[in-house]
Amino acid sequence: MPNSPLPPTAWAVLGLLSFPGERTGYELKKWADASLRFFYGAPAFSQIYAELRRLEGLGYVTSRRSGPEEPRAKRAYAITEAGRDALAAWAAGGEDVGAVSLRHPVVLRVWLGHLAAPERLRALVEEHLAHAEGELKEVRDALARADGVEAWAHPQIALRWSERHLVSEVELTQGMLADLDALAHGTVNAAPDAPTAE
Amino acid sequence: MPNSPLPPTAWAVLGLLSFPGERTGYELKKWADASLRFFYGAPAFSQIYAELRRLEGLGYVTSRRSGPEEPRAKRAYAITEAGRDALAAWAAGGEDVGAVSLRHPVVLRVWLGHLAAPERLRALVEEHLAHAEGELKEVRDALARADGVEAWAHPQIALRWSERHLVSEVELTQGMLADLDALAHGTVNAAPDAPTAE
DNA sequence: TAGGACATGTAATCAGTTACATGATTAA
DNA sequence: TTAATCATGTAACTGATTACATGTCCTA
Missing domain, CATH: 1.10.287 (Helix Hairpins)
Structure with a gap:
């Protein structure tokens, strides 16, 4: 049912959206650079956008184009209930949470x-x-x-x-x-x- | 010109061969699992074999098939002078040695x-x-x-x-x-x- | 005689990066 | 007016993994 095996980065992106509010891909990248990056690296812009499209396809996020009231054309994403559930299930980590990977x-x-x-x-x-x-x-x-x-x-x-x-x-x-x-x-x-x- | 930009893993494999003696891909993998892995991960068998073929193509290693005197058919690799030079140049690290990458x-x-x-x-x-x-x-x-x-x-x-x-x-x-x-x-x-x- | 270690590979797939392309808005 | 930041994407590539396939040799 809910879980095709997404890569950790997809969950990380979804995780970024699990905190209150909606955000654009661009904002997600900035936030990842400032925080995620210290323990999990920061995906490239292109990957963030790709993951967001995939997550939307799965129904884990929804997106909204900014209307003409906003100065800048952009697309803001928000997590859905299904997304939150799937993320929680993933975070609870059945069995294998994966190994720490270090390249020094x-x-x-x-x-x-x-x-x-x-x-x-x-x-x-x-x-x-x-x-x-x-x-x-x-x-x-x-x-x-x-x-x-x-x-x-x-x-x-x-x-x-x-x-x-x-x-x-x-x-x-x-x-x-x-x-x-x-x-x-x-x-x-x-x-x-x-x-x-x- | 020695340097087409090889990935760090290729240099790591070559590095494994920079210590005295010749080794098979299999031995390299075991050694990587026991030592390299603590600070740089251990490549899969398949990647080690692939890197060895690439390094041989570049003239950085030579290989020798075991003769009939040896019990088991295998291919042992040894570093060449060109390989040692290239590795030393890489290790000296012109400018950018690359970032530490951590996924926890x-x-x-x-x-x-x-x-x-x-x-x-x-x-x-x-x-x-x-x-x-x-x-x-x-x-x-x-x-x-x-x-x-x-x-x-x-x-x-x-x-x-x-x-x-x-x-x-x-x-x-x-x-x-x-x-x-x-x-x-x-x-x-x-x-x-x-x-x-x- | 069976299981494990030795030994080498192929095939398929994918995660993730880099480079490129475009354009709007804002601050200097 | 120019540069930086905001904003979103495409295309090409490749590093690396997993699963599979095959066979030998050693030892309990």
């Missing part, structure tokens, strides 16, 4: 560190550190805004998780930097052309 | 928590906690094995990062559980109508 290109390069110049590698990791600090600042902004605009409890918990996660990301990166430094001066031989010595 | 289905469901029964949500999070603890155990096993088999310094740093990351994942999950509980029995520190105080 910086750690990947460190893993391949035997091929790189130590200073270059270090620079890469330091860039990432700065980036993570920037992200942390952004999630804190989002959290601050969430007091007013996003005063719903559960999204706040998710954002709090994201904040702690980024704090940890910063620490983890610093730890990796320390490991790299320890490797560089002294402890071990990091010979780039080491023979197949056991 | 559990946090996604917590974010949607207003739709679920609190006990169900809690159960979901607790399942994840147990899972993360299991993963932590596995990464520690990998780390222990790395002393012998995987005695290369940089993969060890990556595994150390993974260990700390999973420790943090466990803590983060516990924190989220605490937030959920606080929300459930009124102890909410997140005031419903906190003013937009400066």
